[in-house]
Amino acid sequence: MNWEAILAPYTQAVDELKVKLRRMRAQYEYESSHSPIEFVTGRVKPVSSILEKARRKGISMDRIEDEIQDIAGLRIVCQFVDDIYAVMELLKRRNDFEIIEEKDYIAEKKESGYRSYHIIIKYPVETIHGEKILxxxxxxxTLAMNFWATNEHSINYKYSGQIPVDIKRRLKRAAEAAFRLDEEMSSIRNEVQEAQKIFKKKQGQDHRKNR
Ligand SMILES: Nc1nc2c(ncn2[C@@H]2O[C@H](COP(=O)(O)OP(=O)(O)OP(=O)(O)O)[C@@H](O)[C@H]2O)c(=O)[nH]1
Ligand SMILES: Nc1ncnc2c1ncn2[C@@H]1O[C@H](COP(=O)(O)OP(=O)(O)OP(=O)(O)O)[C@@H](O)[C@H]1O
Structure with missing residues (x-):
C-alpha cells in the first residue's frame, strides 16, 4: 500500500484544522476575554498504529478509511470542564465540517477511568484530484484529563495493553483524583480568572515599559 499517498489528505486535514482551531484561541485573545481553549494539538495516526488497530478490530484493508475514524486526530485542551461544553457549542456552529458522532466520556467515563469529550467529523479537503471528504x-x-490520559497511554504502551491489575486500580484512583481537581478548580474558577487577567495586564505594562 502507498501509505504516503493515502495519508496525504489526512496530513492536510490535520494541518488545516490545527490552524483553524488555534485561531479560535487567538480571537479570544484579541478580545481580551477568557479563551475556553488552552492549546490545540494534532497528529496523523502512525501507520503501525493504523495496522494494529485494523488487526485488533478485524478491519480489512479496503475498509480502513471508513472504519478507523481517528487517522486524522485533533485535540483541544481546556482549563475547566465547562470550557469543554463551550468549545462544543462553538464547534457545532461551524460550517466547515459536519459532526457525525459525539461521545461524552465525561458524563460516562470509560472502564479505564478515561475522561474526554470526542466528536467525529466529516471534513472536506481540496486536493489536485478534487474534493475528498474524510x-x-x-x-x-481538560489539562487534568490530558495529564492522566498521557500517562495512562505511556503505561499502556509499556505493558502492550496488558496493564497489571494493581496499576490499573491505581490509575483509576488517579483518574478520580484528576476529576476532583477539575471540580475544585471549577469552584474557584472566578478567582483563577481574575488572577490571570491581572497577570496579563501587568505583563502588557512591563512589555510596553521595556520597549
Ligand atoms: N489514554 C487513553 N486514551 C483513550 C482511552 N480510551 C480512549 N482513548 C482515546 O480515545 C480514542 C478513541 O477512543 P474510543 O472513542 O473508545 O474509540 P474506539 O474506536 O471505539 O476505540 P479504541 O479502540 O479505543 O480507539 C482512542 O484512540 C484514544 O486516543 C483510554 O482508556 N486511555
Ligand atoms: N485526536 C487526537 N489528537 C491529537 N493526538 C492524538 C489524538 N489521538 C491520539 N493522539 C496521540 O497520538 C499518538 C499516537 O496515538 P495512537 O493513534 O497510536 O494512539 P491511540 O489513539 O490511543 O490508539 P488506538 O486508537 O489505536 O487505540 C499518542 O501520543 C496519542 O496520545
Missing part, C-alpha cells in the same frame, strides 16, 4: 476525530479535554 473523517477526523476531535478530542476535547
Amino acid at each position: 473523517l477526523a476525530e476531535i478530542q476535547i479535554r
Whole structure:
C-alpha cells in the first residue's frame, strides 16, 4: 500500500484544522476575554498504529478509511470542564465540517477511568484530484484529563495493553483524583480568572515599559 499517498489528505486535514482551531484561541485573545481553549494539538495516526488497530478490530484493508475514524486526530485542551461544553457549542456552529458522532466520556467515563469529550467529523479537503471528504476525530479535554490520559497511554504502551491489575486500580484512583481537581478548580474558577487577567495586564505594562 502507498501509505504516503493515502495519508496525504489526512496530513492536510490535520494541518488545516490545527490552524483553524488555534485561531479560535487567538480571537479570544484579541478580545481580551477568557479563551475556553488552552492549546490545540494534532497528529496523523502512525501507520503501525493504523495496522494494529485494523488487526485488533478485524478491519480489512479496503475498509480502513471508513472504519478507523481517528487517522486524522485533533485535540483541544481546556482549563475547566465547562470550557469543554463551550468549545462544543462553538464547534457545532461551524460550517466547515459536519459532526457525525459525539461521545461524552465525561458524563460516562470509560472502564479505564478515561475522561474526554470526542466528536467525529466529516471534513472536506481540496486536493489536485478534487474534493475528498474524510473523517477526523476531535478530542476535547481538560489539562487534568490530558495529564492522566498521557500517562495512562505511556503505561499502556509499556505493558502492550496488558496493564497489571494493581496499576490499573491505581490509575483509576488517579483518574478520580484528576476529576476532583477539575471540580475544585471549577469552584474557584472566578478567582483563577481574575488572577490571570491581572497577570496579563501587568505583563502588557512591563512589555510596553521595556520597549
Ligand atoms: N489514554 C487513553 N486514551 C483513550 C482511552 N480510551 C480512549 N482513548 C482515546 O480515545 C480514542 C478513541 O477512543 P474510543 O472513542 O473508545 O474509540 P474506539 O474506536 O471505539 O476505540 P479504541 O479502540 O479505543 O480507539 C482512542 O484512540 C484514544 O486516543 C483510554 O482508556 N486511555
Ligand atoms: N485526536 C487526537 N489528537 C491529537 N493526538 C492524538 C489524538 N489521538 C491520539 N493522539 C496521540 O497520538 C499518538 C499516537 O496515538 P495512537 O493513534 O497510536 O494512539 P491511540 O489513539 O490511543 O490508539 P488506538 O486508537 O489505536 O487505540 C499518542 O501520543 C496519542 O496520545
